[in-house]
Amino acid sequence: MYNNRVIPGANPGEIYIEGIGVQRLSDWQDTHVWDTEIIPAGVIPAGAVYRFFASQQFTATGAQKTILDTNMTQQQQNPKGWVMVINGIHFKVRPGTLFDDAQLIFGGSSVRFITGNDKTEREGQMEMFPSIYGLTGMLSNDGNVVAIEKSNLNNGTPALGAIGKPMPITIGDMMTYRAEVTIPYSITLVAAVFLEAYLRVYMQKPVR
Numbered sequence: 001m002y003n004n005r006v007i008p009g010a011n012p013g014e015i016y017i018e019g020i021g022v023q024r025l026s027d028w029q030d031t032h033v034w035d036t037e038i039i040p041a042g043v044i045p046a047g048a049v050y051r052f053f054a055s056q057q058f059t060a061t062g063a064q065k066t067i068l069d070t071n072m073t074q075q076q077q078n079p080k081g082w083v084m085v086i087n088g089i090h091f092k093v094r095p096g097t098l099f100d101d102a103q104l105i106f107g108g109s110s111v112r113f114i115t116g117n118d119k120t121e122r123e124g125q126m127e128m129f130p131s132i133y134g135l136t137g138m139l140s141n142d143g144n145v146v147a148i149e150k151s152n153l154n155n156g157t158p159a160l161g162a163i164g165k166p167m168p169i170t171i172g173d174m175m176t177y178r179a180e181v182t183i184p185y186s187i188t189l190v191a192a193v194f195l196e197a198y199l200r201v202y203m204q205k206p207v208r
Contacts, residue, residue, distance in 0.1 A: 006202070017202060018168060020085060027204050033084070034198035036069035036094075037181070039105065039189065046186045052179040052197040061192075076176040081206035086169040086199050089113055089122060089179065092131035092155050094194035104187045105195060106155050112180045113169070121169050126181065131155045132200075 007016050015025045037050040038059045050060055056072035057065060078084060091111065093102045105126065112123040134155070171177055179197050 017085060020083075020170070020202075023204070029203045029205070031201060031203050032198050033072065033078075033201055033203075034070060034196060035072055035179075036065065036194055036196045038063055039183075039193040039195055041189050041192045044183055044187050044189060046184060048183045050181045050183075050195065052181070054178045076178050077174055078171065078203075079205075080174055083173060083204040084171040084199075085202040086171065087202065088132070088166065088200040089129050090131045090133075090155070090198050090200070091126055091129050091181075092134045092196050092198075094196060095134075097193055098189075098191050101189045101191060101193050104189065105183075105193055108185060108187055109181050109183045112182070113177070114180065115169065115171065115177045116175055122166070127155065129155070131198075133198075 006018070013025050014022055015028070016022050017028070033053070035052045035056075036059065037052060038061045039050060040061055053072060054076055055065075056070055056075055059065060059069070073079060089111070091106075093105065107127065109126045110124065111126050111129050113121045115121050181195065181197075
């Protein structure tokens, strides 16, 4: 948990969190919040929008979400009393995604992260929200025809140092948030794409 955003406090058991102040170490967790949307196979119309952290139960296609898909327990917000400091916003595709489909999504969509009453906290091309996790390196895929070298599927480089240090976003008690992925031009996917968004966060939960 200790990095240039969290440093030890003056007293034992205390930490200083950038944007929050001095806190008790035992009150905070270094964790993640994640969510998944399914972009269906076939023609995706221009201007299609997919919302993340907006529903903890179903994807846009109506599929029931599991813990693999999301750890959200409420729609667009955390439970009462929770405070969250977002240190990173990232997107990746689930292993098994077709390479060409992943390229269409990573290179042909934009991201907008929104809090409260439609305040845009961060926006940009999807490649500006790289994943620090996922498969990487090269693989040989001959398809029983000709050997082709392709990189394993990942949005960017899976390394914390590759993403810089964006300004933290603080999500207060019962504050709403969501991410919107827009595909501005029509694309055609061979297979469905499980697109995963996750937030690297410091989380404070009330003691029960």
